[in-house]
Amino acid sequence: MTDTGSDARPGSPAGLFGPDSQFHRFFDDPRWALAVVRATVLEAAHPQIGAALIDNSTFVTHPWRRLRNTLVSLQRMFGTDEAVRQREAARLNRMHARFSGTDERDRPYDAMDPGVRAWVVATLFESSVTMCRLSGQPLDPATMEQLYAEFQGFLAALGDRPGHLPATLGEFWPYYDRMVAEELEGTEALHIILYRLFDHLPAPPLLGGLPTVWAAGRALAGPAIGTVTVASLPEPFRRRAGLPEIPGARTLMHSAYVAAGLARHLPDAWLQTDRLTALLALSPDSDDPRLATLTALRSRMKQAGALVRLVAPLPEQRTGDEAGQSQRSAAEFFADVLDQTGDGYLTWPDLAAMARELCSRLDLDEPAETRLYSAFADWWRELQAALDTDGDGRVSGAEYAAAVPSLAGPALIRVAEVLFEAADTDGDQSIDAGEYRALFRTGFGRTVAGAEGRCSRSAFVGDFLAFMAGRRHSTAYDPLLTGT
Missing domain, CATH: 1.10.238.10 (EF-hand)
Known part of the structure; x- marks a missing residue:
């Protein structure tokens, strides 16, 4: 890994962190959502990471909470404030130090293993490069080098010693291919993400009172996201992990990435990741002033939900408002x-x-x-x-x-x-x-x-x-x- 000691500081010529970084430009890119899902799947395919997710993570039961916390952490790590970055790095290290154990085959896992941490960063970098390539807008060599240096700086900010992530971009690709060919498996965590998480994804708090509308949309979007993600994975790994080859999947994948790329031309206010996730996290009884603007939209969506129930009735579900202060069993x-x-x-x-x-x-x-x-x-x-x-x-x-x-x-x-x-x-x-x-x-x-x-x-x-x-x-x- 390159030495990022002084160059990783805010305002450095390298521009590894802050608003001038390539990562910062990607953060509000609609394609980033597809890239993060893909990177998460590749992480979960690593035996140690997959076991840690199964034993410790709340990604199945609380995916929106996990997403929000991940985005906040990335913003802290790639922001301009060095003190905030150091504090967040220390918090992440304390958290990961608590994740260790053995998997169902008695193989040890440790979230502080430097090789494992390097793989997490590698998946984020490679998936960022892949999202640009699949959307028809590949990165030029100089931009790719900059992005790789930023992710190296991210790993260095966590305190990891050089050597576990290749020092140069030219050395990275053989490393990545070797990891895919030799280390990744069709883990339980990978299959949960692909076939359970999206098919049973709970509604975000904002839409918690609209179960019919959410269920109808999820029934269409869930399988599509899974199909797009599988089609974007390296072909040798798909074959070895026994992932399905669905006719038309690659066409759907390219269409999804191209559409996400075109969505980048929408108004900036519509694309700011932190604003979107904050909106989704609003509960129906929040005092956030933005909720008043969404009340009419929720009313229309409830009407749509009533129409859906007429066509395909779903089991009645209690909303947060109806629950009030009642007791759970x-x-x-x-x-x-x-x-x-x-x-x-x-x-x-x-x-x-x-x-x-x-x-x-x-x-x-x-x-x-x-x-x-x-x-x-x-x-x-x-x-x-x-x-x-x-x-x-x-x-x-x-x-x-x-x-x-x-x-x-x-x-x-x-x-x-x-x-x-x-x-x-x-x-x-x-x-x-x-x-x-x-x-x-x-x-x-x-x-x-x-x-x-x-x-x-x-x-x-x-x-x-x-x-x-x-x-x-x-x-x-x-x-x-x-x-x-």
Whole structure:
């Protein structure tokens, strides 16, 4: 890898980061969505990454949340502020250090393995190059070299030593071909992304109250996205992984990339990735002023949904508005809140995923992050001792439902207290509206209870326990811990 020590600094002649970078220009490119999906599939095909995703990731149950967090992280890493970049790199390293274990064939995986991290960066770079080529607008050699240097700088910013990603672009392509030919497999995570994620993709919060419209659109878009992605993968890998060869798939793939390329000429305000994802993340009860503009559109979409139901009725689904403050059954609470990874069991990775989301929302530093993880670990030990009746190291939905537990034990109370301390950034023993928004920013649509718009420690802890132990729907916590 090239030395990016001084050149990676903001404002450097190399322009590796910030608005002058090639990556920054790609970030709001509609083709980037196709490239990211393709890169994710190639990452998941690596045995170590695939195993880490299966054991630890919430990409199946909370894909929109995962997408939003990924985009925020990339913006921090490729922005102009070196301090922000270093802070984000440290956060990513702490997070990845927690992902290790063995797969179903007892092969070890470690998200901090430098070769694995290099492959993640390699897939992003190669998929960016491929998206341009497939859309009929290939990168010229100089631009390709610049983009490769930027991704090398990204890996260097994470603290990885040179050598695991080839030093030159000329050396990269043999490395990439070797990885595809020798390392990639048809992993379980790859098949979930291609054939389960898009076919069962939950609606983003903004469209959560329109299940019929969403289901109808997903039924068409899901298989199409999967087909386009498979057709764009390297042919030797498709053959080895047993991925289907669908007639017309390559035509559909080229059409999708060309159409996305043409969409780049739409007004800039329509294409800004952070604005689009923020809109999708709006809950129907949000106080965001943009929601008023979307109310009429939602009404029209509901009318469209009614027409769809006349043609092809779907099972009735309860919306967030209809749920209000009603209680969930034990089975619903287990599936919606506790089972964050979607594997049907409550294990430590599920509670770690909750801690990870809370730490990300609040952008905690290392000491505060460690305290929150430790509190969740203590809660996991408490739950395991109370609910794991067969001693297999995990809690099934049946074990949870049979126990009808009251989860408000000492460890859960401690989780609530540590979360309060993390959210109370000014240490005044109350949470004001700004601090509350930092935690509940996608679902903050109510006035904070308490004097002068503040929430006391006891009120905050009480709300958290009422949600976690009482299994009640919550305007604030539903988007945070059950939001997609």
